[in-house]
């Protein structure tokens with residue numbers, strides 16, 4: 001397969017290589033995001049980014065601080081992750097808008113919207129003349145077409161292989177990418193299990209024009225995940241992973257094994273998800289390295305991850321064909 005050195009993703013996002021770092025709750029900060037952008041990809045600042053202990057700052061104050069720090073560290077494009085609830089969930093829309101307004105004031109020009117296809121929030125972003133990447137949590141042809149018709153610039157096709165909140169249909173990356181590519185005319189990023197150059201090549205063979213990479217970047221020097229968490233990912237294998245609920249998987253740490261037993265004893269998927277949320281979501285397991293109180297959420301391709309590397313090394317390896 002011939003790889004084009006430049007494509008629409010690079011052009012629309014103004015980046016050197018068609019790689020976007022995925023949004024990840026609690027484990028992004030200014031240094032990590034800027035290092036991805038400085039390496040030639042696009043960094044994305046995720047929810048709860050920045051310091052963990054900043055209790056004196058509101059969520060908007062914390063976000064503003066982190067955006068300003070990114071701007072000090074890079075003059076390259078970076079994006080903000082924003083959550084899109086279903087149309088009509090006004091309370092959540094208002095919360096997302098509050099954070100979006102901070103980003104607009106700070107001059108952020110790129111957004112990765114995740115969740116449902118929300119008309120009001122798409123309009124708010126497009127009215128700013130900003131670039132919008134849309135990721136439906138469970139990708140559908142209808143959602144992809146709707147997002148395109150409402151002005152989305154790029155779509156993300158998420159496979160069941162991904163880390164984080166997994167799609168509600170067990171359709172792997174190999175299947176979903178071409179389905180979404182065939183449904184729309186705008187460029188598509190592939191995501192889910194892309195941890196080495198072979199997976200990048202596969203994504204392009206399926207019609208993607210870029211990759212959206214989460215798990216591989218966790219095991220980087222710059223990612224603020226705990227060192228214990230990074231080591232846990234290196235030593236775990238794909239077949240070890242535990243599907244703790246219908247939406248979350250984890251390395252087989254102490255907490256995940258406890259949840260697995262609870263599930264076998266009759267706890268529902270929703271009960272397990274709320275227990276994880278009560279325990280602090282991804283904060284304890286991912287950021288603090290506390291394997292007794294949190295899961296370690298990763299993709300199914302972790303066998304490819306053998307060592308901690310710098311963000312630059314990871315980008316260079318995954319983007320070797322584009323040099």
Ligand SMILES: Cc1cc2nc3c(=O)[nH]c(=O)nc-3n(C[C@H](O)[C@H](O)[C@H](O)COP(=O)(O)O)c2cc1C
Pocket residue numbers: 022023024025026046047081114158161162163164165191192193194212213214215216282286297298299300
């Ligand atoms: C630890 C972790 C936390 C995540 N948190 C978020 C999040 O807060 N918001 C979001 O839109 N996606 C989140 N995701 C999903 C990623 O943005 C992305 O879809 C996924 O990591 C890509 O798949 P990969 O892990 O196979 O590379 C998270 C993923 C991981 C691994």
